[in-house]
Amino acid sequence: MKISAPRALALSVAVGHALAAVTQGVSDNIYNRLVEMATISQAAYADLCKIPATITTVEKIYNAQTDINGWVLRDDSRQEIIVVFRGTAGDTNLQLDTNYTLAPFDTLPKCIGCAVHGGYYLGWTSVQDQVESLVQQQAGQYPEYALTVTGHSLGASMAAITASQLSATYEHVTLYTFGEPRTGNLAYASYMNENFEATSPETNRFFRVTHGNDGIPNLPPAEQGYVHSGVEYWSVDPYGPGSTSICTGNEIQCCEAQGGQGVNDAHVTYFGMASGACSW
């Protein structure tokens, strides 16, 4: 569908965004940060096989019914508490992935009219108590530390839902997602953009990283009421700061416009690191 200009404007305003824009190239600082978070997210597929040496593992997050796996980590050198979720690894997770029913976001009543991916909502509620008590304990012990949430694929949507929930309690939560499926409806997307100041790359704290023609950001279909949020950081190969673009506006552009559908080569590899391979 071609969106006419007034309609595109109305959509952008509704999602709390400036009009769509694409800028090629990011600073080395931002790029290195994206690579660091991608490293942790991809290592989460293999029990955190290879993560930066400055990071301490605090505790594992796990639920047997949903097979959600994650960790609370701490980087004392950076004064940061990190929550990471693993992506899909088996049939139990696949059942969550394919449940596109939009579920009312009941655990976050201040997100008015919000609904999120039904499968990932089940994933979230299965670990909510663990996540919240671990974060509370760490934040209580290290009150000056920043709070960062990250993950790839299913782990990306889990990270987004978790970050939205934590941002109701903690200030300045930052979110980095890699190959994130569409996670919620328009009200949820607007809430995310507002809370993570995604109206401009200068203030933004929701980095939605995509790669090449990764087909997962095209799912679930927009026609089913799903809308992306955050500022998209689109990496194309050969990867590097100069080939990473900043895409604002929540339009179908950058990664989604490449037309990929579902899990493909571009989905499993970010910045040269394949999920769980740990050969970096």
Ligand SMILES: *[C@@H]1O[C@H](CO)[C@@H](O)[C@H](O)[C@H]1NC(C)=O
């Ligand atoms: C799909 O998600 C909804 C909302 O979370 C849930 O009520 C429903 O039971 C799920 N369906 C399956 C088959 O798990």
